Amino acid sequence: MTHGGSGRRTVGVEGLSRVEGEGSLRIEIRDGSVTDVALSIFEPPRYFEAMLVGRRHTEAPDITARICGICPVAYQMSACAAMEDAGGVEVGPAIGDLRRLLYCGEWIQSHALHVTLLHAPDFLGCADAVELAERDRPSVERGLRLKQAGNLLMQTVGGRAVHPVNVRVGGFYRAPEPSVVAGLAETLRVAVDDALATVAWVSGFDFPDIEGAYRFVSLREPGRYPVGAGRVVSSDGLDVTPAGFAELVVEEQVARSTALHATLGGHDAYLTGPLARYSLNSASLPEVARQAAASAGLGATCTNPFRSIVVRSVEMVFACVEALRLIEAYEPPSPPSAAVPGVAGTGVGATEAPRGLLLHRYTLDGEGIIRHAQIVPPTSQNQATIESDLRRVAQDSLALDDQALTWRCEQAVRNHDPCISCAAHFLDVTVDR
Amino acid sequence: MSSPSTRPHTVVVAGFGSEFRRDDGVGLVVAGRVADTMPDTFDVGPVVDPLDLLGRWDGADLAVVVDAVRSGADPGTVRLVELAGPPSAGDGDGAVGGHPGGATSSHGIGLTGVLRLSRALERQPRRVVVVGVEGHDFGDGTGLSAPVAEAVPGAVALVARIILEARGCA
Numbered sequence: 020m021t022h023g024g025s026g027r028r029t030v031g032v033e034g035l036s037r038v039e040g041e042g043s044l045r046i047e048i049r050d051g052s053v054t055d056v057a058l059s060i061f062e063p064p065r066y067f068e069a070m071l072v073g074r075r076h077t078e079a080p081d082i083t084a085r086i087c088g089i090c091p092v093a094y095q096m097s098a099c100a101a102m103e104d105a106g107g108v109e110v111g112p113a114i115g116d117l118r119r120l121l122y123c124g125e126w127i128q129s130h131a132l133h134v135t136l137l138h139a140p141d142f143l144g145c146a147d148a149v150e151l152a153e154r155d156r157p158s159v160e161r162g163l164r165l166k167q168a169g170n171l172l173m174q175t176v177g178g179r180a181v182h183p184v185n186v187r188v189g190g191f192y193r194a195p196e197p198s199v200v201a202g203l204a205e206t207l208r209v210a211v212d213d214a215l216a217t218v219a220w221v222s223g224f225d226f227p228d229i230e231g232a233y234r235f236v237s238l239r240e241p242g243r244y245p246v247g248a249g250r251v252v253s254s255d256g257l258d259v260t261p262a263g264f265a266e267l268v269v270e271e272q273v274a275r276s277t278a279l280h281a282t283l284g285g286h287d288a289y290l291t292g293p294l295a296r297y298s299l300n301s302a303s304l305p306e307v308a309r310q311a312a313a314s315a316g317l318g319a320t321c322t323n324p325f326r327s328i329v330v331r332s333v334e335m336v337f338a339c340v341e342a343l344r345l346i347e348a349y350e351p352p353s354p355p356s357a358a359v360p361g362v363a364g365t366g367v368g369a370t371e372a373p374r375g376l377l378l379h380r381y382t383l384d385g386e387g388i389i390r391h392a393q394i395v396p397p398t399s400q401n402q403a404t405i406e407s408d409l410r411r412v413a414q415d416s417l418a419l420d421d422q423a424l425t426w427r428c429e430q431a432v433r434n435h436d437p438c439i440s441c442a443a444h445f446l447d448v449t450v451d452r
Numbered sequence: 453m454s455s456p457s458t459r460p461h462t463v464v465v466a467g468f469g470s471e472f473r474r475d476d477g478v479g480l481v482v483a484g485r486v487a488d489t490m491p492d493t494f495d496v497g498p499v500v501d502p503l504d505l506l507g508r509w510d511g512a513d514l515a516v517v518v519d520a521v522r523s524g525a526d527p528g529t530v531r532l533v534e535l536a537g538p539p540s541a542g543d544g545d546g547a548v549g550g551h552p553g554g555a556t557s558s559h560g561i562g563l564t565g566v567l568r569l570s571r572a573l574e575r576q577p578r579r580v581v582v583v584g585v586e587g588h589d590f591g592d593g594t595g596l597s598a599p600v601a602e603a604v605p606g607a608v609a610l611v612a613r614i615i616l617e618a619r620g621c622a
Contacts, residue, residue, distance in 0.1 A: 148569060152573055156573060159572075159573065163506055
């Protein structure tokens with residue numbers, strides 16, 4: 020919606036669609052300049068951190084998985100990593116590989132959903148995925164095939180596609196049989212081709228010529244693209260352990276939002292997610308994904324937020340190729356989990372959820388009971404940067420009429436695939452000019 | 453689990469909801485009991501994300517979706533809604549896109565959104581029936597409230613009657 024007067028224009032979206040959760044966006048424009056941008060999140064706060072206090076350390080993966088139906092694996096993996104950090108336990112490579120395979124499934128299903136059904140309609144002038152399906156059925160069919168491939172991976176390794184039940188602190192309750200895992204290979208071979216076709220499809224979209232000056236933050240794993248482990252690095256030289264990163268993150272309440280805003284040191288906004296992961300780790304992508312990125316016109320880094328759909332698609336190629344590699348090399352971990360004692364102390368875990376870095380920190384007592392829990396989801400970390408993006412995108416797009424400007428602003432939010440449900444442990448758009 | 457499209461006459465029963473939000477789990481209970489007593493029925497539940505119906509209900513002759521509802525009726529009231537035509541965008545389930553008007557999520561595409569998408573992809577079931585059971589307690593925890601638990605046999609019988617009628621057995 021738009022309200023206007025002399026020199027005054029307001030663009031508002033009261034219920035932002037195609038993002039996860041509920042929120043609104045209000046942009047004020049005075050005399051040709053954007054004067055205020057407010058991304059408000061009004062989904063009810065979910066109090067998960069408080070709910071965790073008093074529970075056993077082994078319960079955190081299953082409880083936190085319920086925060087989100089799109090990225091439950093991320094919550095499980097960060098919770099496990101934190102508890103294992105607290106207990107001083109390192110799981111073996113076989114458990115690590117099986118976790119990475121499960122996580123690939125979540126990346127594939129989440130990215131396929133966002134790229135095809137939620138984001139692509141923006142670029143093609145379609146109101147929604149249904150209109151897109153009516154105009155370009157093969158592309159939507161391909162996206163759904165990819166999503167199903169991801170779901171199948173999650174179901175096979177995690178026990179079910181939503182809120183997996185096979186994950187425990189230390190590893191898994193049961194390792195899938197090799198023959199069952201081998202049975203995934205053909206689906207993943209098709210998925211690799213589908214992901215490559217998706218990269219070619221989205222690279223042909225029209226992208227606004229808008230670049231962001233981002234402070235990128237992501238994990239970095241030695242020799243491979245980061246998923247479930249590693250140090251936290253940034254585009255301006257940060258290189259710390261997850262525990263060291265947790266010390267730097269400052270979360271603040273903002274009156275308009277039930278999500279906390281996270282900054283580094285209380286003042287520096289930053290961005291996590293596909294753009295950050297890619298820009299900080301593109302050299303670690305497998306060759307086929309790097310070639311796909313190059314063919315799509317991506318350099319070693321990407322700072323055009325609208326091209327995030329291309330980056331996300333390249334990450335799908337990575338996840339499919341990586342999953343296939345892990346399937347072909349699969350050996351069941353024995354035992355399927357490591358014992359992780361609940362001991363007094365603090366543990367920190369950081370893994371890469373599809374939409375960005377997910378940090379968990381827990382303090383346990385001597386009985387392994389959680390006494391303090393902190394969960395910093397990607398959208399909380401990205402919210403300040405999304406607002407900066409909106410300010411720049413709105414300023415660069417003022418020549419658009421109100422309807423087109425509102426569309427562009429919504430698209431700018433969807434560039435970052437925010438998961439408001441996660442952040443609120445909430446979206447509407449208003450442009451005022 | 454084989455695709456329903458490979459079966460000669462297929463009935464899909466899908467229970468929606470979460471067993472961890474008390475009465476929200478009634479759809480899972482009803483669908484499960486129907487599947488237990490009618491072996492030829494293709495149970496695709498539990499369904500947390502309606503989008504997962506794609507590929508599971510494709511081309512079915514009949515799809516019965518069972519879910520808890522909250523309409524203000526007496527707890528345990530059982531309602532039947534025939535989804536005869538494709539809803540238009542923005543009619544309360546625009547989570548597939550456009551302005552949502554009541555959608556609670558975007559990453560979760562609602563039932564009517566999935567039905568619209570199924571039609572666009574020519575995968576829609578021939579007939580979709582929604583059986584809703586009025587819930588009372590949607591708080592955290594497992595187990596149904598007394599009035600909703602008492603409504604389960606009636607809801608199971610209603611779903612069974614719909615299936616038998618569709619098969620020409622009643």
